[in-house]
Amino acid sequence: MSKPVIATTSLAGCFGCHMSILDIDERILQLIELVEFNKSPVDDIKTFTKPVDIGIIEGGCCNSENVEVLRSFRKxxxxxxxxxxxxxxxxxxxxxxxxxVEECLHEAYIGGPTVQLNKEHILPNDDELPMLLDRVYPCHEVVKIDYFLPGCPPRADLIWDALVALITGDPMKLPYEVVKFD
Amino acid sequence: MANLIKFKIDGRECMAEAGTYIVEAARQNGIFIPTLCNMKGLHPKGACRICTVRINGRLMTSCTTPVTDGIEIESESADITELRKSIIELLFVSGNHFCPSCEKSGNCELQALGYLYQMMVPRYPYDFPLKDVDASSPKIIKDQNRCILCKRCIKSIKDENGRSFFAFHSRGNHLEVVLDEELAANMTDELAELAMNNCPVGSILVKEKGFATPIGKRKFDNQPIGSEIEG
Incomplete structure (x- = not known):
């Protein structure tokens, strides 16, 4: 049987959750025995090259690119x-x-106390830039999400236990210390 | 002790003085029933409903219901636990509870109940209401984003003349707990500290006190809420 395939991405996040994935320490050696990585910053594969079993999403949706990436993950x-x-x-x-949004952009690029160089009061308007959404959306308000692992970042043990449970089909233990919101 | 009566919680034999509120009677018998608006020493009002139990097939708030002889109380059945969890989820989505950036995180009763009921994600959509932060008083910050309107501060933080430092303001969806400017100007350090500690969330903060305890050593980091009662 071929190994389960994993993909990961960071949307409107800080990459802290990805750091926490790496925080499983030497178990990462076990992990690459157990799974294969596809599209992910971990191996720098940019596009999906095969169907993926488990997609891991860090960050919510703050712009149109986040929505597009999230939808491609769902697909x-x-x-x-x-x-x-x-x-x-x-x-x-x-x-x-x-x-x-207008007020946020104004604060960031025109009126903010640390904005000095933008003398022509230009708001970022290049066609290449993704559009900001009216607000930041939790992922499950955009596509169907199957599981949720809370934490800021989620504890490495929680991520490890969840992946092992999904791969082996065993129930998850969820000890008190690993489920935290901060 | 006068007039001890017997009753049962989830089939467990318990004893307490007649007339004791169920929450307190349970506590005396080593059984934890969660509370948010209720607090030891304050007159109960049964507002948050998190202490809901079932007696004779009816759902009642255990902070406002006294024990009577022989009653059988159902507290931790699957459907009541689910009901309590849904209340926690509603509180999380109706305010702006950003745990990662909250000074009260780790010491917050709302968060601790989220942990207790293993809330991975609220089932309701987030409201993201626009709320104010009032940092104008010298000692404390009142953050409306996190307030759950439990009224603990209104009832427990008073000056020597019995005047409350906090009060309800406005009504309906706009209801909020505000701080009396004049009284707050002369608030003692002790009272400010008490207000912060009595607040079940991070809505009342003493200035320059945030993040004093490191992660891992805070109240609910390693022990679930209620474990001090259940032992």
Whole structure:
């Protein structure tokens, strides 16, 4: 039987959840025995090259590119996991929710106390740049998500246990110390 | 002790003085029933419903219901646990509870109940309401994003003349707990500390006190809420 295939991505996140994946330490050697990585920053594969069993999503959706990537993950992965607070509830980027986008852009590029060089008051407007959404969306409000692993970042043991449980089909233990929201 | 009566919680034989509220009677018998609006020493009001139990087929708040002789109380059945979990989820989505950036994280009762009921994600959509932070008083910060309107501060933080430092303001969806500017100007350090500790969430913070305890050593990092009662 071929190894289960894993893909990961970071949307509106800080890559802290990916750091926590690496925080499984030497178990990463076991992990590459157990699974094969496809599209992921871990191996730098940029596009899906085969059907994926488990897709791991870090970060919520703050712009059009995030939505596109998330939808491509849903299309290519059998199981999707929201990893961390940002994927689950928007996290710190969602602090802007409730504030109009125009006001956020104005604060960041024109009126903010540390903005000095932007004398022509230009807002980023290149066609190549993804459009900001009206607010930051949790992943499960955009596509169907199968499992949720909370934490900021989720503890390495939680990620490890979840992956092992999914691969082996055994139930997850979820000890008290590993399920945290911070 | 006068007038001890017998009753049962989830089939367990318990004893308490007649008239004791169920939450307190359970606590005396080593059984934890979660509370948010209720607090030891305060008059109960049964607002948050997290302490809901079933008696004779009816759901009642155990903080406002006294024990009577021979009653059988159902507290930890699957459907009541599910009901309590859904209340926690509703509280999480109706405010802005950003645990990763909250000073109260690890010491927060709402968060601890989320852990207890293993809330991985709320089943309801997030509301993201736009709320204010009032940092104008010298001692404390009142963050409306996190307030669950439990009224603990209103009932417990008073000056020597019995005047509350906090009060309800506005109504309905706009209801919030505000701080009395004049009283707050002369708030003692002890009272500010008490207000922060009585707040079940991170809505009342003493200035320059945040993140004092490292992760791993905070109140609910290693022990679930209620474990001090259940032992």
């Amino acid at each position: 290519n992965c059998k199981i999707l996991i929201s990893l961390g607070e940002c994927a689950i509830m928007g996290g710190l980027p969602a602090l802007r929710n409730g504030i109009p």
